[in-house]
Amino acid sequence: MFNEKVEPQGWLTFAQNSDTVNYVNQAYLLALSIKRTCAINKFAVVVDTESAKTITPKQRKVFNYVIEVPRQENPFALECSALQLTPFKETFKLESDMIVPRSLDHWWAGCRHNDVILTSNVRDYQGNVSNSRYYRKFFDANSLVDIYNGFMYIRYSHASLDFFALARNILENWQHVSNAILDYNVYDIPDTDVIFGIAAALWDGGGYNVGGTSAAQSKLTYPTFTHMKGAVNGWKPNIDWRNAVPWTLTKDYSLIVGGYAQQYPFHYFQKDFCTPELIQRYER
Numbered sequence: 183m184f185n186e187k188v189e190p191q192g193w194l195t196f197a198q199n200s201d202t203v204n205y206v207n208q209a210y211l212l213a214l215s216i217k218r219t220c221a222i223n224k225f226a227v228v229v230d231t232e233s234a235k236t237i238t239p240k241q242r243k244v245f246n247y248v249i250e251v252p253r254q255e256n257p258f259a260l261e262c263s264a265l266q267l268t269p270f271k272e273t274f275k276l277e278s279d280m281i282v283p284r285s286l287d288h289w290w291a292g293c294r295h296n297d298v299i300l301t302s303n304v305r306d307y308q309g310n311v312s313n314s315r316y317y318r319k320f321f322d323a324n325s326l327v328d329i330y331n332g333f334m335y336i337r338y339s340h341a342s343l344d345f346f347a348l349a350r351n352i353l354e355n356w357q358h359v360s361n362a363i364l365d366y367n368v369y370d371i372p373d374t375d376v377i378f379g380i381a382a383a384l385w386d387g388g389g390y391n392v393g394g395t396s397a398a399q400s401k402l403t404y405p406t407f408t409h410m411k412g413a414v415n416g417w418k419p420n421i422d423w424r425n426a427v428p429w430t431l432t433k434d435y436s437l438i439v440g441g442y443a444q445q446y447p448f449h450y451f452q453k454d455f456c457t458p459e460l461i462q463r464y465e466r
């Protein structure tokens with residue numbers, strides 16, 4: 183799997199539908215939000231062949247690239263191939279259950295001094311960097327780099343190729359890797375936060391950065407995103423955030439949550455936030 187890099191910049195997400203979640207619809211909502219807010223808005227979605235059959239003609243007009251791959255038993259394996267699959271020389275990779283409520287065009291210039299930039303902190307709905315460690319106990323126990331795979335910058339280069347090769351190697355040899363380097367393991371199959379966290383700890387390529395680990399990156403406050411998991415926002419861990427704060431989408435597509443206009447990519451987390459009604463708002 184290797185796509186020619188035919189575009190200078192663009193956005194990438196993955197959508198493999200399950201029995202309960204239509205990830206293609208989530209990718210469509212994400213793409214619509216990017217088209218609304220960003221001038222640099224070419225969008226690619228990676229789908230398995232079955233999920234591709236659910237893409238409507240209307241959605242195909244919004245997706246600039248639909249990249250079909252065989253269905254994966256472990257969908258995390260595809261994320262480790264993001265660099266191979268993206269059609270862009272520079273890529274913002276997001277999880278599908280997000281929307282972009284403000285332009286991020288200015289992020290490109292800051293990010294391109296690096297080969298890979300991984301998100302190392304997330305924010306609550308008020309815009310504060312979260313200090314909660316509730317979901318990070320595995321990282322703390324193993325002294326891993328704190329990685330959130332919801333948003334990532336990738337520049338096509340030899341260094342980034344090496345980084346993703348290492349990530350795939352970690353996934354494919356998980357039992358050996360976990361036995362060799364981890365003090366504490368609860369994963370039979372690691373998620374992408376864990377895979378990229380270990381890759382960041384092991385890689386000595388010098389071309390990746392995590393939130394301020396180089397002079398080029400130290401002045402940047404991005405990439406980051408708003409994460410609506412309960413404990414990140416100071417609530418009970420399993421709460422549905424919509425039961426804790428009100429939200430609205432204004433006529434000019436500002437997303438207001440609990441009285442705060444959202445400034446960062448918004449990881450809504452609750453899959454049923456992506457409704458036909460919300461999609462129709464963005465389509466208009």
